[in-house]
Amino acid sequence: MVTTNAKLEGSNPDKVIGFIGGMNDEVINDFKSGYEQGAAFIDPEVKVVAHYVGDFTNVSKAGELAFNQFREHKVDIIYNVAGGAGLGWGF
Numbered sequence: 001m002v003t004t005n006a007k008l009e010g011s012n013p014d015k016v017i018g019f020i021g022g023m024n025d026e027v028i029n030d031f032k033s034g035y036e037q038g039a040a041f042i043d044p045e046v047k048v049v050a051h052y053v054g055d056f057t058n059v060s061k062a063g064e065l066a067f068n069q070f071r072e073h074k075v076d077i078i079y080n081v082a083g084g085a086g087l088g089w090g091f
Contacts, residue, residue, distance in 0.1 A: 003076040018069040018078035022056040031081045056083035
């Protein structure tokens with residue numbers, strides 16, 4: 001709902017949200033699938049951009065991935081399923 005609300009400061013008209021997982025595996029992708037299904041329920045046109053850190057501890061890589069999603073893909077929000085690596089988002 002964040003990406004479809006044009007009144008929120010910092011949001012943009014693109015219907016794109018982000019996902020960063022620690023590993024590209026079945027368990028993490030179950031979280032991704034639920035996120036995608038929830039987004040599609042709100043608006044079928046919402047696109048989910050996904051990247052994986054490769055572990056759950058690389059704070060700087062997770063931060064770079066998040067920054068890239070905000071800058072290059074114009075996401076409005078990111079769902080972190082990367083454990084401690086998600087702390088790298090305070091760029």
